[in-house]
Every structure is written in structure tokens, then in C-alpha cells.
Amino acid sequence: MRRAVDEVVADLLAPVLRLERPSRTGWRLVSWDAEQGISLTLVRGDTHVLVELEPRDEALDCYARTARFNVCVRNPFDRARPLGAAARLAMDQLVRLLQERESRLPVVERPAVSRRVAVREIEVDRVLIPEGFGHYYINPYVGCIIGCEFCYVGPRADMSRALEGLPALPWGRYVDVKMNAGELVRREAQTAPPGLVRLSPILTDPYQPLERKYRVTRACLEALVGRGFSPVVLTRGACVVDDLDLLRQFPSAAVGFSVPSDDDRVRRAFEPGADPVEERIEALARCHAAGLHAFAIVQPVLPMDPQRLVGLLAPHVEAVRIDRMYGGDRVRHLYEAAGMLEAAADDFFPRMERELRAGFAARGIPIDEMDDMRSLVAGRTAAP
Numbered sequence: 001m002r003r004a005v006d007e008v009v010a011d012l013l014a015p016v017l018r019l020e021r022p023s024r025t026g027w028r029l030v031s032w033d034a035e036q037g038i039s040l041t042l043v044r045g046d047t048h049v050l051v052e053l054e055p056r057d058e059a060l061d062c063y064a065r066t067a068r069f070n071v072c073v074r075n076p077f078d079r080a081r082p083l084g085a086a087a088r089l090a091m092d093q094l095v096r097l098l099q100e101r102e103s104r105l106p107v108v109e110r111p112a113v114s115r116r117v118a119v120r121e122i123e124v125d126r127v128l129i130p131e132g133f134g135h136y137y138i139n140p141y142v143g144c145i146i147g148c149e150f151c152y153v154g155p156r157a158d159m160s161r162a163l164e165g166l167p168a169l170p171w172g173r174y175v176d177v178k179m180n181a182g183e184l185v186r187r188e189a190q191t192a193p194p195g196l197v198r199l200s201p202i203l204t205d206p207y208q209p210l211e212r213k214y215r216v217t218r219a220c221l222e223a224l225v226g227r228g229f230s231p232v233v234l235t236r237g238a239c240v241v242d243d244l245d246l247l248r249q250f251p252s253a254a255v256g257f258s259v260p261s262d263d264d265r266v267r268r269a270f271e272p273g274a275d276p277v278e279e280r281i282e283a284l285a286r287c288h289a290a291g292l293h294a295f296a297i298v299q300p301v302l303p304m305d306p307q308r309l310v311g312l313l314a315p316h317v318e319a320v321r322i323d324r325m326y327g328g329d330r331v332r333h334l335y336e337a338a339g340m341l342e343a344a345a346d347d348f349f350p351r352m353e354r355e356l357r358a359g360f361a362a363r364g365i366p367i368d369e370m371d372d373m374r375s376l377v378a379g380r381t382a383a384p
């Protein structure tokens, strides 16, 4: 089964998709994607701009709003770098174009909400998505059965499903399995210059429980091995250790675990579908012992004993990233249900972050500011 959303979005963006060759103004389209909302990467000289279209929501900050979208814009390689004048001009043109063309989007009737987990086996046209500077990402699946309620991608992924007329299932209750992903990556890797490949940036967990059945992530890795690519895997799934032998065949591979607390009671309250903390740490230790670049993402920072978490992670990681819970009121009920409302207060994250930073610094573990740990497998694949 192929997805209708690609055709719908290709029609919306038709004038931009022609920018696969540089335009008069020098901008060129690097890639586009329609499975986690709509995203585009544009480049001009060495300036990359990532444009992400989310469902319109006036409560959220964004670059601009159209009738249907929040338009979010940033430099994908340096979140802090402000947009230059040329980029702002191009983005303003893009926003006008969206305003003119968004009425072309269908208003599709969606079937009623179902309570069953929906697993679709689909075929796709593209898997290895370029991001610029020889970096790529791969989503072997769309959706994640681990289903953390705080996951940020749910509303965007739902926007893509709405464009396709699929049922409005809650996040965590559906997964599209890209059955032909491995075969496609094998073809794409023949012409794509080698570089760093993120699995998976946000839309799915590459080692969610379904991977044991479908092995799509494994097929993608098999297609990349021996071709000069460097995978960076981020997961909450301990079954990544099934692929240790394969990952070791890459000259430089990184595996990271999201571990937002040391306390498994907290895990059960906030991320009940994810593997227990102890299993994740054990798997991380095995990745590290196998010679892979191992890292941890403490995000979103949840109630914890920060020194204990440092003690659990530090022996097994080369770097760590720390970030807060985003989402405000959307996730407040999770703290209420867990009886941990004090951790939703404004001063909680800065306090934890200070302690975590001090703890990791004392152990000589650097804090990485990028959420995918590109610097770990840097060298020849590093972005400027």
C-alpha cells in the first residue's frame, strides 16, 4: 500500500519542489517529507533552513501562521543562529505561497476513532532523506507503539494522517511499517554520498517492540553497511542489542538511549510502554562495551535522583544531552496522576540540569547541545 499523503503534499508544494535545481535567488531544495507534519530543507551557499509545518495552534510560537499551519523555521545545524536577511525573504515568500495554495488541500472525512492498534504494512518511495552537509535521516516506521504521552511528534504525525483521511487514533495506537525500506535504502545508498544517518530523529523509535517482528531497522542498517555511512541510533528499546554485530561492522556507529529518570516508578508513570530503566542501562553498557559510540539523552528531565542517574549512565557514555519537558498544560495531567506536580514547576528543570551538568562534568562526560549527537561520529561527517 502506498501513501496518498505524499501526492497531496507534493501538489501543495509543487512550486517549491521545482527548486531541486537552484533558483534565481540561489535557493535549492535539499529534501521534503510529509510523514511528521510537513518539512522542507532548503539551502543557499552554506546556509541551511529547515521549515516545519505543524497544525495551526495559536498557543505555540512559530515563524508565521497560515490558515492551516504554524510555520516553524530554524537552522537545522545550529538552533541558536538567527535567520539572515536572505533566509527571511525566502521564508516570507514561502509563507505567501502556502497561503495562496493551502485551499488546495482536501478536507478529508476521517473514520471514527478506533481503539485497536492499527499496524499498516506500506511501501514508500523514499527512505534515506538528506538534511544537508552529507547528513541523512531514516524513519523505518511511522508512529511508535511505545506511545509516550509527552511525545512531541503526535500532533504533527496526526496532521499527516488527516491529509490522508486515516482514523484519528491516539499517538501510540498506530504504526506504519515501511516494508520496502531496506531494499530502497540499498538503491538510494548507491548514489547518495556517504555521511551520517540518524535513525530515528523523532517520528518513531527504531527499536520499538515491532522491530523484533519486522526487522525494518535492521534491513536499513544492512543496506548501509560497507558503504561509508555512519549510523546514529537513538532509542528507548533494549532490543537494539540484537543488532550489535551489525552495528560493529560500521567504522563509526553511535547508539544512544533516552533515559529521563533513574527511577523505574517514574518510568511506569510517564513512559509505561518503554523498556525498564535497568534494561536500558544494561543495553547501553553492552553497546559501549562492544566499542560503539554510546550516549544518553536525559530528555525530558523527569523526577529523579540526579546523582544516581549520573552514576548509572556515566560509566557507559561518551556524551550526554539534557533537555526539559516541553508541552506545558498538555502534559500536566501526567504529573498530577503520578503525584509529582512539584516536578512540573518552573524551577524544577534548571535545578536538575545544574546538578546533572555538575555530576557529568565531575566524571569528565561532555554535554552535547545537539539532540542527535552528531559530534560523536564527527570527523569527516561533521557539519560546519
Ligand code: SF4
Pocket: 144, 145, 146, 147, 148, 149, 151, 152, 202, 203, 204, 205, 236, 274
Ligand atoms: S519512544 Fe520516542 S518516538 Fe516513541 S513515543 Fe516515546 S518519545 Fe515518542
